[in-house]
Amino acid sequence: MRLLDVGRFAWRSLSGYRTRTLLMVLAVSIGVGAVVVLTSLGEGARRYVRNQFTSLGTNLVAVFPGRAETVGGAHGALIGRTPRDLTLEDALALRRIPAVKRVAPLNLGSAEVWWKGRSREVPVLGSTSELQEIRGFALSQGQFLPAEDPRRATPVCVIGSNVRKELFGARSSVGEWVRIADRRFRVVGVLAQQGQSLGLDTDELVIIPVASMQQLFNLPSLLRILVEARTREDVAAAQEQVRRVLRKRHDGEDDVTVVTQDAVLAAFDRILVALTLAVGGIASISLGVAGILIMNVMLIAVSQRTTEIGLLKAIGASPAQIRLLFFAEAAVLSLIGAAVGLVLGELGSFAIRQAYPVLPAFPPPWAVVAALATAVGTGIIFSLLPAQRAARLQPALALSRR
């Protein structure tokens, strides 16, 4: 029997029992669609995180106080030992490492900002001029913090675009003096609008020199130090040297955590890939359910079409051919279901991208391939039993109307 004829016969059977066919196509397509949509959500989350990281610049090493046992957990200090603080002097020592290009000490606090009777509670970031290159800050007006000795507490600040809008409205802000907590600072620049940057909304931020920050909050220690290696190849060397320098400064204690951005990114990546796999797996359960449905419906079809099968045998169909015909029916069915499900899934991912433009929710290619293969696979596997039953029918018995 020719393959084209097998397909045609299967198609005629499917179009001959329309409701049944529609129901099964629906079941398969929901399964495939669910896999596609859910994995595209997971993949979207993964890409979102990756974008967030790479927008920070790629050669970064972060130094946290305390010894973390796991990558990413910043404050997992060993029990029973208070870690030594990171100081500004530590940060300055790191600048002398050959593999290091830039160093930005970081401190974070919260304070009220005043200008002419208007005020606003904002997060305040203490750092140095090098932070601008390290995090790729763009300015809409003025300049960033001046490049000077980080130990100097110059009374200047850079403000986020929302802070500027709310305090100054339409008036110009650069050159004005604002009050932060109980000290006065001159506004030297306004950050360009850019929204979230890994946990901090830069539009709401005020940035001041790290030394000013330490005075303002009476805070000698640093939250962390951002280190930029000269090149991507230097990242590992920089990490090692940073560790060595700080160990030496801390009396031989390994009491800081030095994490490369790549390591953090890889950790997130692993977590999100695992998540995507998990939701994809859960969604594919519905494909299994569709498979069982196909088996049931095919079994019913075999008993409904007993005389037809008997007739086919009487006019010369072999058991292998009967099996093939039922296989083909299930295969065509699940192929159509898979195609419809793919379209549904792509539409669903498209809708998600429309609703949440920050989430690049594209189904990963492996998930699409896996969903289609699973759909067709289950269709065929679950039609094994019905096809076998049909092939084994005794023709004389099938044809007699007993």
Add this chain to the structure above:
Amino acid sequence: MIRLEHIHRVFPVGEEEVHALRDVNLHITPGEYVSIMGPSGSGKSTLLNIIGLLDRPSAGVYRLDGEDVTALSDEQQAQVRREKIGFVFQFFHLVPRLSAAENVELPLVLAGVPLSQRAPLVGRLLEDFGMRARARHRPDQLSGGERQRVAIARAMVMQPAVILADEPTGNIDQATGREVFHLLEELNGKGMALLLVTHDPDLGRRARRHVRMVDGQIQSDTGAGA
């Protein structure tokens, strides 16, 4: 051509056994025209099913063209059916989804004959059977007589050596039944052996050889060839 030797067919029915055929011996030569008559339940259909390889005997040997076909596998039997045997049934057994032409075409499709050869063959056959105008109709749009004509066309499209007809007129009126008989006899005239079961004594008498079955045995046979 067909040679049955000591054929038995026993059906287990619950605890009991039904002897549908008891020691049947029958020899049929190519091109013969045989009618099989007998009371209901005497084993006529069972006999035809065994000859047509739709059923296997419980005991005995069946040779078709000298080959012991009872020993063949299901796959091999299917091929023999496809090439040598044509069936016509009381209930037509057309595939309801397919048109008249597609039903006639079906044995060719199963045999793997390419479409380019199938189409003219089927067209000519339907023409011969006066069914050309009905080629695209589905079985439920055809009368009983028309359905049986489609079924006969299907039975002979592979040019089998023998046509087995089990009460082919059992489900249609007498006048139409007569036409169906003429059709079958024409095929016989072209050299195909014709074995038919009928309840109608007038029709049965038209055959050259009459086999009468009672209680699973051949009671009389006017032309015992063997």
